[in-house]
Amino acid sequence: MSNAESQGPVAPILLTGGTGRLGTALRALMPELVAPGREELDITDLSSVERAFEQHRPRVLVHAAAYTDVAHAETEKALCWKVNVEGTRNLVRAALKHDLHFVHISTDYVFWGDKGGYREDDPVGPVRNYYALSKLAAEEVVRVLPRYLIIRTSFRPSPFPYPVAYFDLYTSQDYLEVIAPQVALALQNLERIPYHTLHIATERKSVYELARRTRPKVEPRSRQEAGVAMPEDISLDVSRWQKLRQEWLGKAEGLA
Ligand SMILES: NC(=O)c1ccc[n+]([C@@H]2O[C@H](COP(=O)([O-])OP(=O)(O)OC[C@H]3O[C@@H](n4cnc5c(N)ncnc54)[C@H](OP(=O)(O)O)[C@@H]3O)[C@@H](O)[C@H]2O)c1
Numbered sequence: 001m002s003n004a005e006s007q008g009p010v011a012p013i014l015l016t017g018g019t020g021r022l023g024t025a026l027r028a029l030m031p032e033l034v035a036p037g038r039e040e041l042d043i044t045d046l047s048s049v050e051r052a053f054e055q056h057r058p059r060v061l062v063h064a065a066a067y068t069d070v071a072h073a074e075t076e077k078a079l080c081w082k083v084n085v086e087g088t089r090n091l092v093r094a095a096l097k098h099d100l101h102f103v104h105i106s107t108d109y110v111f112w113g114d115k116g117g118y119r120e121d122d123p124v125g126p127v128r129n130y131y132a133l134s135k136l137a138a139e140e141v142v143r144v145l146p147r148y149l150i151i152r153t154s155f156r157p158s159p160f161p162y163p164v165a166y167f168d169l170y171t172s173q174d175y176l177e178v179i180a181p182q183v184a185l186a187l188q189n190l191e192r193i194p195y196h197t198l199h200i201a202t203e204r205k206s207v208y209e210l211a212r213r214t215r216p217k218v219e220p221r222s223r224q225e226a227g228v229a230m231p232e233d234i235s236l237d238v239s240r241w242q243k244l245r246q247e248w249l250g251k252a253e254g255l256a
Pocket residue numbers: 016017018019020021022023037038041042043044063064065066067068069083087105106107108135153154155156
């Protein structure tokens with residue numbers, strides 16, 4: 001028996017939310033991800049989570065499943081909490097029994113969104129909506145683990161899906177085809193990330209500016225016209241991530 005054979009197969013990276021927007025993009029970039037569907041791994045059911053962990057014995061868990069409908073979360077609070085907080089708690093409970101690295105996908109919404117340029121160690125909250133509250137609570141559940149990384153990010157499908165975009169709302173979000181490869185890069189270099197929290201996003205810009213990149217005729221609107229309270233500047237400081245990428249890829253690549 002060769003050395004490699006005697007060591008057995010390498011434990012997989014398990015992904016929750018593999019049918020979602022980010023999950024689908026990650027699976028395309030990293031075919032080695034093992035992504036059971038909800039029928040096999042329902043995060044709201046502890047026994048389902050424990051079965052999946054026993055079966056796959058992952059060395060890394062990437063938790064991208066969530067209740068993500070921000071508007072409906074206001075009227076479906078119980079479901080949003082069950083998936084985002086209790087679901088994460090079930091995964092954390094199971095993870096405590098397995099020696100694995102827990103990667104949790106979180107959001108820029110954990111910040112209030114008035115001053116922008118939020119660093120990983122800035123105080124979080126208060127939050128603007130129930131979805132954001134549930135994601136913030138989920139982060140804290142994950143922080144009890146010995147080995148974890150919380151990735152705060154924000155992405156949009158392209159082309160920009162609306163005919164109007166806010167010129168006075170600032171963000172560091174980007175399109176999924178920009179963000180997903182960066183998240184994949186982080187996952188591929190997980191052992192080289194010396195942090196528990198990492199912002200993966202791009203430069204600060206208005207939503208209008210972002211929208212024009214994929215929808216040139218999009219019309220500028222003020223967030224005052226939105227009818228609901230919106231953040232003014234929810235942008236994340238991404239210098240930690242930029243520095244890591246530069247170390248790994250080198251400056252020659254012309255990093256975005
Ligand atoms: N979209 C954004 O702009 C954004 C911004 C920042 C952060 N995030 C975070 O990024 C992650 C991915 O977001 P996304 O937009 O890609 O999500 P999404 O498209 O809404 O997909 C949600 C995923 O979660 C799964 N899921 C929901 N409830 C589940 C349960 N009980 N058990 C197992 N799986 C369940 C869904 O499975 P089914 O297909 O079975 O429903 C689906 O695969 C989330 O953590 C989200 O909070 C998103």
